[in-house]
Amino acid sequence: MAEAPYAYAGLDRLFHERARLGIVTSLAGHVDGLGFSELKALCGLTDGNLNRHLAVLEEAGLVTLDKGYTGKRPLTRCQLTDAGRLRFAEYLEVLQDVLRKASRVGAVGRGLNEEPA
């Protein structure tokens, strides 16, 4: 297993799942956090899906969820923790590596009518 160059073990499933990738990317760009509704709109998720994924991220210590009020309206503010930000940066480095590898072979593969190098 140690020698498997395409195992991509560093692709942390917490971030790699498509909806969570959107959530965390959104939060990474907003240092002061985002309200639940803003986040929902940015990610195109339903209430149920967003709640489910946020619970996974909170459980892992990657986001905090502060349930408060703005006037009388309930407002949940979602924020990436420092640990979450650091782990996401690590994930992005692995993703960059994956893409570098895949694009290298993809560039060969895309020239379907050319002779292989």
Next chain:
Amino acid sequence: MAEAPYAYAGLDRLFHERARLGIVTSLAGHVDGLGFSELKALCGLTDGNLNRHLAVLEEAGLVTLDKGYTGKRPLTRCQLTDAGRLRFAEYLEVLQDVLRKASRVGAVGRGLNEEPA
């Protein structure tokens, strides 16, 4: 939903799943295909997992599985189809875009001690 910039709808789940990303990247680099055992070693997967993911990819028309023999030993040759190669190239373009977006905010986020821009 149309305006959700972080929905990442183009991140085709067939390719995005971590093990399948490894399988398809391996196959993309080998125009003549790979034997089951070689592929297993490259991806660090068990027989059962590799079989399961290959079945998903074959069902979607992205790979072909030719069950033959080399001498008396059974040999399954796995190969990316032209359709699979094209769809993978499209997936890689979306992934590149995701990474571009995430790295842009990541670069801000990583400077934890700096003032936000």
